[in-house]
Amino acid sequence: MGFPFTAVVGMEDLQLALILAAVSPAIGGVLIRGEKGTAKSTAVRALTELLPPVEVIEGCRFSCDPIAPDPTCPDAPHSAPTDRLHAEAQLTAVSRPARLVELPVGATEDRVLGSLHLERALSEGVTVYEPGLLAAAHRGLLYVDEVNLLHDHLVDVLLDAAAMGRATVERDGVSITHPASFVLVGTMNPEEGELRPQLLDRFGLTVDVVASRDPAVRVEVMRARLAYEADPIAFISKYSGAQAELSERIAKAKSRLADVILTDAALRQIAEICASFDVDGMRADLVTARTAIAHAAWSGRTVVEVEDVRAAAKLALPHRKRRNPFDAPGLDDEQLEQAIQNSTPPDPDPDDDPDGGGPDGGDSGGGGSGGGPDGDSKGDGPETPPGADNDDSADDPASPDNRADASRASTDADSGEPDRVPGQPGENADGANSGAAPTGEVAASSTPYKARLLSVQGAGAGVAGRRSRALTEVGRVVGDRARVGRESGRPHLLATIRSAAAHQHTRGRKGPGLAVRTSDVRLAVREGREGNLVLFCVDASGSMGTKKRMTEVKTAIVSLLLDAYQRRDTVGLVTFAGADATVALPPTGSVEAAVRRLESLPTGGRTPLAEGLLKASDVLRIAAIRDPRRRPLLVLVTDGRATAGDKAFAKAKQAAGWLAQQGIASVVVDCEPRRGVRLGLAAELAADLGAEYLDLGEVAAGNLVRAVTDRSAA
Secondary structure (H helix, E strand, O other): OOOOHHHOOOOHHHHHHHHHHHHOHHHOOEEEEEOOOOOHHHHHHHHHHHOOOEEEEOOOOOOOOOOOOOOOOOOOOOOOOOOHHHHHHHOOEEEEOOOEEEOOOOOOHHHHHEEEOHHHHHHOOOOOEEEOHHHHHOOOEEEEEOHHHOOHHHHHHHHHHHHHOEEEEEEOOEEEEEEOOOEEEEEEOHHHOOOOHHHHHHOOEEEEEOOOOOHHHHHHHHHHHHHHHHOHHHHHHHOHHHHHHHHHHHHHHHHHHHHOEOOHHHHHHHHHHHHHOOOOOOHHHHHHHHHHHHHHHHOOOOEOOHHHHHHHHHHHOOOOOOOOOOOOOOOOHHHHHHHHHHHOOOOOOOOOOOOOOOOOHHHOOOOOOOOOOOOOOOOOOOOOOOOOOHHHOOOOOOOHHHHHHHHHOOOOOOOOOOOOOOOOOOOOOOOOOOOOOOOOEEOOOOOOOOOOOEEEOOOEOOOEEEEEEEEEOOOEEEEEEEOOOOOOOOEOHHHHHHHHHOOOOOOOOOOOOOOOOHHHOEEEEEEEEEOOEEEEEEEOOHHHOOHHHHHHHHHHHHHHHHHHHHOOOEEEEEEEEOOEEEEEEEEEOOHHHHHHHHHOOEEOOOOOHHHHHHHHHHHHHHHHHHOOOOOEEEEEEEOOOOOOOOOHHHHHHHHHHHHHHOOOEEEEEEOOOOOOOOOOHHHHHHHHHOOEEEEHHHHHOOOOOEEEOOHHHO
């Protein structure tokens, strides 16, 4: 017996979303996002105890409804009676509790979809389909914990089933289609990576859960949990009345659902809200409408009202509105209220002159709209103030930089910049050769773009992710191999049968079936995608140029971080400026933390390039000890100039050669200005590293894959 649903403290939004999905499965399920330890899984598992029992046909492995059995069910034929009386006469109906089927992150595709019954195939020589998790979840709940870590091939399976309400199996000689209509519930920790947009959109509702900072609420949470652990039976019995009452209310809401009226005014409100948040497609409108109907039924109403639409929008739209990936989730309450007001016609005033009231007459004297239909008093101004280079005003007024500023305002960010020669006396106030630490100049990044995919060549050991090829325990089958000794693993069925079939005459096998020996077993070779450790080594010295160019550099890095965020990589950040290099962020799964550190990164001082490379080498060495299966990818962002100490560039080349000997896959992003005299130092450094060389502008080259040579696999 699990923790009671009604005993969960401080999670009202989460409880409401789960209840509405239970009342109306057509909503499409719930995605629960939140930090670890916030009762996400506890609440989901507790929900099943509140759901009404399900009537199924006795003996049907696919839970067909006795009132409307699926004619294509693999266990058919089922008769199709017209009413319950005839159903009882022709079919045996049994009632069972609602199911919560858990889909493990590491599940194989045949476990999810189902596969050939191996034992009967080998012993009897017959083809019998063994249903998988999707069949078990039909007419129930399918729960995926850490859904953002689900392998891509399983995501594709879920997408097909969620879209069609059916599962199709075409493998190992099996050709089966069966119903698979379920409420999809997923939980995830955003720090561990984001969810694929296609699957994210399939979740009807989303809830962001955070632990309460109110000490009184936290005390109640601890008290409830400790009491449950001390005496589970007594604790559950204490909430039995509340559980029964809530279960009855859910059942009544389900029965009331068909009677709820969605008025034209409510439809207009929903359309206005979805348009104001600039959502893609029409699924957001439909889900919001279904959720509003469910909320009205849950609240005991038969007509959808404004509070139903408001509650539905707060649950259905946060993951569908357009936003930058690192923006905080949730809806702007003011924007939501404004959209509701815009869609609500003003109440007619019988004292008004019928000829004097126009469509805008009701707003002329209210003073609440700010004077315009869209409330333009907020956010009119551009984000970037005039004079983007004002922070460089400390430079000599007669310097070439300042003289060129006016003529290059609308050209490339790097055009017109002077070429700074390492070691040149009288360097400008950036401190490129001053030897000082960063001066505190901070350039903000602009809107990120889709970055080019950088992958490590070869096949890795397989830490689940989406970047480089890997041989994994899950994924698509690409071949088979012999078993080594007593090695365990999932056998390749057809290859094993072929191997055994060649020896049937010598083994004296007669009749159906095969004589299979241990030596015949072939193991499946599966290929998937792995996540990598992407370590950014960033030049933050004064040689990187003006704030305008550093903004371009930071935007490129943020775009690469966004790519790492979506591909479930671990990331780290090393910066070098002044006299030494610093580990700004040790390897972590939180890409958001890397973005925050990067945004606050100051620039200025000399360029200790060799020290930066050596520091990156230390970070990678320690990371390899902690997680040897995760292959590294070093991304060096620099213009190639080294100005810290004597023979600085020669030392940097020596450090690069040492890294190349370690077999570290790497990329050099050249930040040297694209106009004027180019020294080509970054390209020379890339040759010493054995690295892929990219100009800064090539980072945004779309989906073109650049495979980075992994010499460690050689």
